[in-house]
Amino acid sequence: GAGVSQSPRYKVAKRGQDVALRCDPISGHVSLFWYQQALGQGPEFLTYFQNEAQLDKSGLPSDRFFAERPEGSVSTLKIQRTQQEDSAVYLCASSLRSGTGANEQYFGPGTRLTVT
């Protein structure tokens, strides 16, 4: 199928290492979102792109977190100097349009990051 894909599915990092998480949205989708889901919790918003423009990064927890979408398609979430509290599932979602209203967000399977 042509759903949202994420890689890697699982990542183990030692504390202090940098990691890069990739998201391939559904082809043609304008909007792309990153969420962080801690164990037993609901997803929490990190950042939002409309094409290549990062329009909202209010959810990024610190300046160690950085996201980009340089060509308006694939996106990468980078976490520098990982800490144990960064351990979570990182979800990517895309939607066809950028207008408000009930534009459905389609979620990928997530990347489970474990920082040891």
Next chain:
Amino acid sequence: GDSVTQMEGPVTLSEEAFLTINCTYTATGYPSLFWYVQYPGEGLQLLLKATKADDKGSNKGFEATYRKETTSFHLEKGSVQVSDSAVYFCALRPQGAQKLVFGQGTRLTINP
């Protein structure tokens, strides 16, 4: 700020029982409301949605009505099946925003 509060789980029911999962929200203006479902080993999927007061969203036998007066969007199903076992998330999209704000999720287990 905007927030969603869901009924705490886990919830365990027998097959064919009636299901209610409570969801209330805090938001300014008129958010859009959603229920997402996460089946074991799968990603989040949209189950149903409602965009304005008194709208009823429905899908796969599940229903939820957008109640502005009680700021609620409770999920209901008349007769659950084993295959409904999953984690259910209530969410809102604030008016004028793109992001979703999720509740903490409710794990539902249906026993045969």
